[in-house]
Amino acid sequence: MSRGIKVCGGILLGIVVVALLGPMLSPHSYDQVNFDAQLMAPTTSDGHLFGTDDLGRDLFVRSMLGVQVTILVAVVASIVSLVIGVVYGAIAGYAGGRVDALMMRFVDTLYALPFIFFVILLMVAFERNFLLIFVAIGAINWLDMARIVRGQTLSLREREFVEAARLMGASPARVLFRHIAPNLVGVVVVYVTLTIPQAILVESFLSFLGLGIQEPQTSLGSLVYAGVAQMEGASHMLLIPATLLATILLLFNFLGDALRDAFDARGGV
Amino acid sequence: MSLLEIDNLSVGYGGQTAVDGVSFAIGAGESVGLVGESGSGKSQTALAVLGLLPATAEVRGSVRFAGEEILGATESALDALRATRIAMVFQDPMQALNPYRSIGSQLGRILAHHGLAAGSAARERVIAMLERVGLPDAQRQYRAYPHELSGGMRQRVMIASALLCEPELLIADEPTTALDVTVQAQILDLLEVLRQDTALLLITHDLGVIAGRCERMVVLDKGRVVEQGATRDVFEAPAHEHTRALLEAARGDRDISLEPPAPETCLxxxxARVEYTVAGRQRLSAVRGVDMDVRAGENVAIVGESGSGKSSFARGLLGLVPLREGRVRFRGAELPRDLDDRPRGQRAALQLVFQDAAASLNPQMRVADLVAEPLGIHRKNLDGDARRARVAAMLEKVGLGIEHLDRYPHELSGGQAQRVAIARALMLEPDVLVCDEAVAALDGTVRERILELLRRQQREGGFTIIFITHDLTVAREISHRVIVMYLGETVEQAATDDLFASPAHPYTKALLRAAPAPDPANPGGKTSVSGETPSPLQPPSGCAFHPRCPHARERCRDEAPQLREVGRSLVRCHFAEEL
Known part of the structure; x- marks a missing residue:
């Protein structure tokens, strides 16, 4: 494993651990309003490590909650896109011919729709539902995954080791699961790592528009939105969640690149 | 003073030694062959001479060209040498030529860059050079792009670009390895004629190429010079064991014993007709009606150059590409054309060994699982222990040890990968083993061992081998009978001994004459046909071979000959008796 994977993975894991444990260790809770301590700057004296927001809530606990929610949304949404995309793409690629053409034209049609507007309409129509956010983001991302997996499957299907398996008498299911699928893992892992930051961005965007997570729950996007209103006077409310968001995005992108290099070096993928 | 002096040259990469203390010299106008198997360091040596080694290479020793040191020379000093004084012909001209520039403009830029000629003078000089290398219609080809030329023509352009500035030393790195044997002979002749008093360093794995063309030869093994001397002397009395092994491999095993086949027909x-649809719905007929009748335990070699349809024929009979017309009968029962329609038992009876063994092994599986897989499909009742025992026994048979069980394909050498592939194919105890250029990618010594392995397994297992190859030496070592294919048709079919003793078809004769032989007294590699195999998209009228045939007459152009008996052979030629 390369150093890049270890370093990025390690820092990300550290952030997740802190985000899970931090709120438990803090004397404050995420929804405790305190009108005596509004817009406090970060301090170590009374446990407000990141200061407080305009309602006097502890920003450290809220930021950590935001990290939890943001990563959860992104990971679940990526898994949704992974499952739909891999199954759809592998079937289209392995079946080939007319089935493939039909399935991929359907994907093309979906690509042509302005998805973010649909998501916004959905959000407005069906209240703001936690579950809906996962589905909405996953539904955007599976299209790319399906295309990538389908392309890989098409080229793997023509490879000689697949022909060798067919000559041995392997059934289509055996060819697909024992020979094609294991050779897809590399590509899929890399691509999932790269879709997570995309999902984080979409979630942040929705939250920033006020369409994401409901108060008093929060996400990094919502925190940034709240921080923008207090940009003058209490800049920590913007800077802290924005820095966290940017760091997490960068780490996922670096991790994805490092993973891609690692799988490329092995040659097989 | 010699033109090029290499003294104690070593090249290494991160502790791995590629070239280990190589010393030799080339005099002005001399031709020297540098021979070695893959990994012997021959290409690294050539790159060092041109100052083209990557920056990561650790280089020691000295390379002097006309007294000047090349190692560590500045880029501008090297630039003054390259092309004008030392030029190179690479193995793959498609990689060495710029695909975005026409031939003429690429060659013209070489002259312009070195300030030798420009404008219309450069153009004239380039066209004259293209004519000298035998490019037909050089005026027109001047504007052609590399992809518009055939492989042989591209290599001619490479030679033109190398000789354009009249260098003192020409380095040719495997210049004909990617070419068909009849084209190889043309290109080697061309090099011989054109170089005149240019010194030549010919790098090759093929001793036959050196035999007739180099005054001296240097033999490399694992980065070291094991032997050097006058070509004739080295061939007559090789001093080093490795040279003897190379020579033996190149000469092939002439006294092989094959079991006589059984009388009954097996396959x-x-x-058989195989067609592909290519861009724009054009139909390409790769195989145009081929018959083959193989007895049990009989080895048939199918010989042909690229475009002959030999691989398509093999894929057709295996069902990987369903036949468009014709039928395949195995032990009297007709097999469905499409592999997917063949029942499992029938599939196990016909197995294939691929040219690129590593590509035919799933990169994510270990050797143990690769060899065990056929059992998982066909012998489901075997338990784990029995399966492991069978895998270990089979690996031992093909000459691999249990230490290879946990390796992945990319951790195996070419020869080891081919052994694993053979082990896997034999696991099903097939009746017919099709080998598609199974030894073409291997070094000579490894090739001999794999052929020996196949023969030994055949004696024990009693299967039939259909061996697809472009190499007549290989065909001779493995087959009872040879089928020669040209442009999708059988042109000659005969018992192996008869075919080599008295070839009847002009194409077979040309193949035999063109094959380079490792014998300085009788080096082979003679040109007797011109041009290259035409595109199967537009096969010639009448006899498909007539445009290249030295004996072609009026009738050959108009009337397609049938395969008919001539003596003990089947020949597709109107005039087989007279020739």
């Missing part, structure tokens, strides 16, 4: 293919 019967009749009227």
């Amino acid at each position: 019967d293919v009749s009227g």
Whole structure:
């Protein structure tokens, strides 16, 4: 494993651990309003490590909650896109011919729709539902995954080791699961790592528009939105969640690149 | 003073030694062959001479060209040497030529860059050079792009670009390895004629190429010079063990013993036709009605150059590409054309060994699982222990140890990968083993061992081998009978001994004459046909071979000959008796 994977993975894991444990260790809770301590700057004296927001809530606990929610949304949404995309793409690629053409034209049609507007309409129509956010983001991302997996499957299907398996008498299911699928893992892992930051961005965007997570729950996007209103006077409310968001995005992108290099070096993928 | 002096040259990469203390010299106008198997360091040596080694290479020793040191020379000093004084012909001209520039403009830029000629003078000089290398219609080809030329023509352009500035030393790195044997002979002749008093360093793995063309030869093994001397002396009395091994491999094993085949027919293919649809719905007929009748335990070699349809024929009979017409009968029962329609038992009876063994092994599986897989499909009742025992026994048979069980394909050498592939194919105890250029990618010494392995396994297992190859030496070592294919048709079919003793078809004769032989007294590699195999998209009228045939007459152009008996052979030629 390369150093890049270890370093990025390690820092990300550290952030997740802190985000899970931090709120438990803090004397404050995420929804405790305190009108005596509004817009406090970060301090170590009374446990407000990141200061407080305009309602006097502890920003450290809220930021950590935001990290939890943001990563959860992104990971679940990526898994949704992974499952739909891999199954759809592998079937289209392995079946080939007319089935493939039909399935991929359907994907093309979906690509042509302005998805973010649909998501916004959905959000407005069906209240703001936690579950809906996962589905909405996953539904955007599976299209790319399906295309990538389908392309890989098409080229793997023509490879000689697949022909060798067919000559041995392997059934289509055996060819697909024992020979094609294991050779897809590399590509899929890399691509999932790269879709997570995309999902984080979409979630942040929705939250920033006020369409994401409901108060008093929060996400990094919502925190940034709240921080923008207090940009003058209490800049920590913007800077802290924005820095966290940017760091997490960068780490996922670096991790994805490092993973891609690692799988490329092995040659097989 | 010699033109080029290499003194104690070493090249290494991160502790791995590629070239280890190589010393030799080339005099002005001399031709020297540098021979070695893959990994012997021959290409690294050539790159060092041109100052083209990557920056990561650790280089020691000295390379002097006309007294000047090349190692560590500045880029501008090297630039003054390259092309004008030392030029190179690479193995793959498609990689060495710029695909975005026309031939003429690429060659013209070489002259312009070195300030030798420009404008219309450069153009004239380039066209004259293209004519000298035998490019037909050089005026027109001047504007052609590399992809518009055939492989042989591209290599001619490479030679033109190398000789354009009249260098003192020409380095040719495997210049004909990617070419068909009849084209190889043309290109080597061309090099011989054109170089005149240019010194030549010919790098090759093929001793036959050196035999007739180099005054001296240097033999490399694992980065070291094991032997050097006058070509004739080295061939007559090789001093080093490795040289002897190389020579033996190149000469091939002449006294092989093959078991006589059984009388009953095992596999019967009749009227096989394989077609592909290529861009724009054009139909390409790769195989145009080939018959083959193989007896049990009989080895048939199918010989042809690229475009002959030999691989398509093999894929057709295996069902990987369903036949468009014709049928395949195995032990009297007709097999469905499409592999997917063949029942499992029938599939196990016909197995294939691929040219690129590593590509035919799933990169994510270990050797143990690769060899065990056929059992998982066909012998489901075997338990884990029995399966492991069978895998270990089979690996031992093909000459691999249990230490290879946990390796992945990319951790195996070419020869080891081919052994694993053979082990896997034999696991099903097939009746017919099709080998598609199974030894073409291997070094000579490894090739001999794999052929020996196949023969030994055949004696024990009693299967039939259909061996697809472009190499007549290989065909001779493995087959009872040879089928020669040209442009999708059988042109000659005969018992192996008869075919080599008295070839009847002009194409077979040309193949035999063109094959380079490792014998300085009789080096082979003679040109007797011109041009290259035409595109199967537009096969010539009448006899498909007539445009290249030295004996072609009026009738050959108009009337397609039938395959008919001439003596003990089947020949597709109107005038087989007279020739």
